[in-house]
Amino acid sequence: MKLHFMAFLALFALAASAAASVCQRTLHDGWRFRQGSSEIWHPARVPGNTHLDLMRERIIDDPFFRLNERAVQWVDKEDWMYETRFTPTVSELSATNQVIVFKGLDTYADVYLNHQRICEADNMHREWRCNVKGILKEGENLLEVYFKSPIRRNIPKFDALPYRHNTGPDHSQIGGIFDKTISPFARTAGFEYGWDWGPRLVTFGIWRPVVLETWSDARIADVWYIQKDVTKARAKLRTVVEVEADRPVERAKVAICADGRRVAGRTVSLSKGINKIALDYTVNRPRLWWTNGLGEPYLTKMVAMLDAGCRDTVATRLGIRSLKLHNDKDEHGHNLYFELNGEPLYAKGSNMVPNDNFLSRLNDSIYRRVVKDAADVNMNMIRVWGGGIYEDDAFYNYCDEMGILVWQDFMFACQTYEVDSAFLATIRQEAIDNVRRLRNHACIAVYAGNNEEQDVWFGWGGKKRYFDEMGQGERVWKMQRSIFYEVLPEVVSLYGGGTAYRPSSPWAFEDTPSDGVNGDDHYWGVWHGGDPIEAYFDHHVRFQSEYGFQSFPEYESVLKFNPDPRDHDIYSEVMMAHQKAGTYANHRIEEYMRRDYRVPDDFKAFLYVSQVLQADAVKMGMEAFRRDRPYCMGGLVWQLNDCWPVASWSSRDYYGRWKALHYVTKKAYDDILVSPRVKADDAKAHGNRQVAALPGQEDTGVKSSSDVAIGRKVLEVKLVNDRRSAANGILRVQAMTIDGDVVWEKTEKVSLPKNCAVDAGTVRVADMLGGENPANVFFYITFKTGGKTYYNIAYPLRQKYMAYRKPKIETGIVASADGYDVTLRSDIFARAVFMKIKGIDNFFSDNYFDLLPGQKRTVHVTTSKDLATFSHELEITTLGDGYED
Numbered sequence: 001m002k003l004h005f006m007a008f009l010a011l012f013a014l015a016a017s018a019a020a021s022v023c024q025r026t027l028h029d030g031w032r033f034r035q036g037s038s039e040i041w042h043p044a045r046v047p048g049n050t051h052l053d054l055m056r057e058r059i060i061d062d063p064f065f066r067l068n069e070r071a072v073q074w075v076d077k078e079d080w081m082y083e084t085r086f087t088p089t090v091s092e093l094s095a096t097n098q099v100i101v102f103k104g105l106d107t108y109a110d111v112y113l114n115h116q117r118i119c120e121a122d123n124m125h126r127e128w129r130c131n132v133k134g135i136l137k138e139g140e141n142l143l144e145v146y147f148k149s150p151i152r153r154n155i156p157k158f159d160a161l162p163y164r165h166n167t168g169p170d171h172s173q174i175g176g177i178f179d180k181t182i183s184p185f186a187r188t189a190g191f192e193y194g195w196d197w198g199p200r201l202v203t204f205g206i207w208r209p210v211v212l213e214t215w216s217d218a219r220i221a222d223v224w225y226i227q228k229d230v231t232k233a234r235a236k237l238r239t240v241v242e243v244e245a246d247r248p249v250e251r252a253k254v255a256i257c258a259d260g261r262r263v264a265g266r267t268v269s270l271s272k273g274i275n276k277i278a279l280d281y282t283v284n285r286p287r288l289w290w291t292n293g294l295g296e297p298y299l300t301k302m303v304a305m306l307d308a309g310c311r312d313t314v315a316t317r318l319g320i321r322s323l324k325l326h327n328d329k330d331e332h333g334h335n336l337y338f339e340l341n342g343e344p345l346y347a348k349g350s351n352m353v354p355n356d357n358f359l360s361r362l363n364d365s366i367y368r369r370v371v372k373d374a375a376d377v378n379m380n381m382i383r384v385w386g387g388g389i390y391e392d393d394a395f396y397n398y399c400d401e402m403g404i405l406v407w408q409d410f411m412f413a414c415q416t417y418e419v420d421s422a423f424l425a426t427i428r429q430e431a432i433d434n435v436r437r438l439r440n441h442a443c444i445a446v447y448a449g450n451n452e453e454q455d456v457w458f459g460w461g462g463k464k465r466y467f468d469e470m471g472q473g474e475r476v477w478k479m480q481r482s483i484f485y486e487v488l489p490e491v492v493s494l495y496g497g498g499t500a501y502r503p504s505s506p507w508a509f510e511d512t513p514s515d516g517v518n519g520d521d522h523y524w525g526v527w528h529g530g531d532p533i534e535a536y537f538d539h540h541v542r543f544q545s546e547y548g549f550q551s552f553p554e555y556e557s558v559l560k561f562n563p564d565p566r567d568h569d570i571y572s573e574v575m576m577a578h579q580k581a582g583t584y585a586n587h588r589i590e591e592y593m594r595r596d597y598r599v600p601d602d603f604k605a606f607l608y609v610s611q612v613l614q615a616d617a618v619k620m621g622m623e624a625f626r627r628d629r630p631y632c633m634g635g636l637v638w639q640l641n642d643c644w645p646v647a648s649w650s651s652r653d654y655y656g657r658w659k660a661l662h663y664v665t666k667k668a669y670d671d672i673l674v675s676p677r678v679k680a681d682d683a684k685a686h687g688n689r690q691v692a693a694l695p696g697q698e699d700t701g702v703k704s705s706s707d708v709a710i711g712r713k714v715l716e717v718k719l720v721n722d723r724r725s726a727a728n729g730i731l732r733v734q735a736m737t738i739d740g741d742v743v744w745e746k747t748e749k750v751s752l753p754k755n756c757a758v759d760a761g762t763v764r765v766a767d768m769l770g771g772e773n774p775a776n777v778f779f780y781i782t783f784k785t786g787g788k789t790y791y792n793i794a795y796p797l798r799q800k801y802m803a804y805r806k807p808k809i810e811t812g813i814v815a816s817a818d819g820y821d822v823t824l825r826s827d828i829f830a831r832a833v834f835m836k837i838k839g840i841d842n843f844f845s846d847n848y849f850d851l852l853p854g855q856k857r858t859v860h861v862t863t864s865k866d867l868a869t870f871s872h873e874l875e876i877t878t879l880g881d882g883y884e885d
Helices: 002-015 052-057 068-072 090-094 150-160 364-375 393-403 420-440 455-457 460-470 475-495 533-538 555-561 571-579 584-594 605-626 658-669 867-874
Strands: 023-028 032-035 080-085 097-102 108-113 116-122 130-132 141-147 191-193 198-200 209-215 219-228 234-245 249-260 259-269 275-286 300-307 311-318 325-327 337-340 343-345 347-352 383-384 406-409 446-450 498-502 520-522 543-546 634-637 672-680 715-721 727-737 742-753 758-765 777-785 788-794 807-816 818-826 832-834 850-853 855-861 875-877
Touching: 002 555, 002 807, 090 209, 097 108, 097 116, 116 130, 130 460, 141 455, 219 300, 219 311, 234 300, 234 533, 249 275, 259 807, 325 446, 343 742, 347 364, 347 406, 347 543, 364 393, 383 634, 406 818, 420 475, 455 460, 460 475, 533 605, 533 672, 571 584, 584 605, 605 634, 605 658, 605 672, 605 715, 605 832, 658 788, 672 777, 672 788, 672 875, 715 727, 715 742, 715 777, 727 758, 727 875, 742 758, 807 867, 818 850, 832 855
Parallel strands: 347 383, 347 634, 383 406, 406 446, 446 498, 520 543, 543 634
Antiparallel strands: 023 209, 032 080, 080 141, 097 130, 097 209, 108 116, 108 141, 191 198, 219 234, 234 275, 249 259, 249 300, 300 311, 325 337, 337 343, 672 715, 715 758, 727 742, 727 777, 777 788, 807 818, 818 855, 832 850, 832 875
C-alpha cells in the first residue's frame, strides 16, 4: 500500500501541465475611502471597517474611551465608498476562471469592477463570489465597494409596518433614531445595535479578506469528511470531494491520505461543472479526538488530491470521533447530553460574544488566547452566541486543537424578524456558507437556530402582544417558524453531516422554551430575579446553557477607558456609559453585596469585592449543576468575554484580564470536584429562620439556607468525577479557625466511580465548631487521589459575618522565565488574595485564591518590568483588609 501511494505521489508530481490548479491573491493593498457625500479620500485598511479608518485619520476619537460612543453615532447614517486599483498577472489573465471572493461585507454593499457591478450584498454573514471573467482586464483595474447606510435603508421598512417587532436590547435611542428599532430588517450582527453589555456601533467595511481566485481546467471546490461509524477499533469514513471542471476530463485521479498513508483513491471521468466524488474507506485503530480533560484532541492530517491534467490539493486536520447529542425520553422528561466516543460528557464551559465590536481587529493571536484561556481553566465547551458572528476559521481551528466543543448558534437573538422571500433566501445561503465551512471541524457539537427567540414569543409576552394587541400573531409566528423550523434544520440536515440541530436555546418543545425536565435552560432567577445565590441548588434542569452574574473590570482595566479619578464612582456618567444594563445592574450588584459582604466605600475596593461576589456566586452555580449529574449534564456560564470595556457578566474583561470568576473556574471545572455546602438540615421546615445580624450589619430581608440558626445547619459534601475511570482516594474534612487551629477533623477512604456525583457525607455544623464562635471557623475539605489533592472551602456564616482580619503576608520574589515567581505565606486565613501591579500588560498564573494559615503558594507573574519596579508595584489585597475598619 505504501509503495502504491508513493508511486501515486510521483505521478502526481509529474502530472501534465505541472502547475497548481488554483491561484489565490489577496487584494488588500492600496485601498482608500471617502464619505459618500464628500470628494475627499483617505487611506483605508482592508480587512477593516469605517470606524477604524476614521480613527486612524483622527476624524473620530476612540469610541471605547470615556463617553466617545455617543459622538460617533453619525457614522452609520452615512454612505461610504471604498476603492483600490490592482494589476493582474499574466497567469491570472490567462486563467479560464476568474473570481473575486469577498469573505465578508458589512452589510449593504454594491461592488463594481471597472465600473461594472459584480455584486449586490445584503448580508454580512455570507461569502460573496463574483465572477469577473470578461471584466478583468490587462493593466490597472478599478475595484469599488459602495456601502449604504443600514439605518437609512431600513427606517422606511420600519415605518411601513403596521406593528413593531420585539427587538431586545436594540439601543435605538443612543443611535439618535428614537424608537425606530431597525435591527430585525438587517442581516448584520445583532450586537452592533447595542446590547446590555455592548455599545451601539453599527459598522461598515470589508471586514474579512478579499481574494482574486483564478484557475483553469479543474479544481477541488470542497472536501467533506463524513464520519459514518467511529469506534476505538475502526473508523468508517466517507469523503466527498467536490471537483469543479470547466471541461470534460476522461481520466482524473482523486485520492485521500491520512497521516501520510493513502487510504482511498479512484479514477473518474469529470463532466463540465460540479462533480461530487464519494470515497468510502476504513481507518483501523484510529487515534480518537477527545475533549479537554478527557484525553488528547488528536487531529489526523488528511489530504485530498486531484490530478486532472492539472493538480490541486486540500489539506484538513480532522478530529476522528463519535459525537452524539442524546435527547431521549426518561422517567423525568427528556434528557439532553453529549456522548463522545461512547462516554457521557458533562459540558463545562461558557458563552462567547464577539471579542471586539470592531471585528477586523480580531486576529489569530486573539483567538488563540481566548480559546487557551478557556482550556486552561478546564472548560470543554464554548457556546457561540447568536447575536454575534460565525467566528473566523482560526477560532474553530484552536477549538479543534485544544479539545473545546462548540455549541454553535445561528445568528439570531432576542427578537422577531420581518421575513420575505428575499430575506429567507439570503438566510438560507448564509446557513449553507457557514455549515459547509464548519462541518469538518471536530469541535462542532450542535447547531441551535437562535438565542432566546422562543422566550421572546412564549416567555416574554411576544405571542400575546402580536395576537391580542396587533392581530398579527399568526403571520409573525409563521415568519419565525419559516427560519427556525424549516430553512435552518433543512440546511443542517443536507450539509451538516449528522450534526444535531435544535430550533432555539433554550428549547424544550415548539411551544415551550424551557421547563426543567426537557431540553436546555437559561436561568436568571439569580441576578435578574433577585433570588438568593443559594437558589442555584434548588434549580434542577437537564442542561444549563446560560446563567451568570455581573461584576466590574479590575481597577487597572478601568483606567484604560476612564483615567480621571473624578469619574471613579460606579454611578458617574463615564462608568454608567460603560454599564449597558443601566442603573438596575449597579443596584443589583450592591443589593447582592449587601446580602453577603461588607460593602466598601472605596471605588477600587468596590471593584475588587464585586469580582469576589461574582466569582462566589457563579462558582456556586457551577457546583450546583455539576452535583446534579446525570440529571443535569451541562453548565455554560454567561459569559466568557467582552466586546469592549464594560461592567458585565464576563469572566475575562475586554483586555483579556482574568476576573476572579475565571480564576475560580479552574478549580470548579476540574475533573474531580469537591463540593461542600452548608445548609439547613431541613430546609423546608427551617429555611426562613434568621440569625441575628452582627452589630452594624444591615439585613436585607432575603431569606436563604445561610440564614438559619447554627444549630440547624449541616455541612453536606458531594464528590463529582468527570473522568473516564474511577478514582480511589482519601477524603478529609476539617474545621479550622482563622488562626489555623484545627478544631474538628474526619478522614475516610472513598471510592469514586467514573462519570458520577456521589454523596460523601453530612455533618452537623454545631458538632464541628469545638466551642469556637462560628464567625471564626471555616471548613477545609480535601480529596487526595493519584498524587493530586482536590480541595474546597465552606463557611458556617455569610461572608459579611465572618471574623476576617487583615493578614500579614510574606512574599518572596525570584526571577524566572518571562517574569517572576512570587511565593506568599500568611499568618492567618487570607480570603480572596488578589495580587496586582500597575498596567494590564501582565498575567498572574493564580489570583483571588484563599490562603491557609502558614500555607505557601507560589504564583508566576508574566511581566517585562525590572525587579525593583515589580517589587515596588506589587500590591496584595484580601477580603479581610476591610473587616477591621
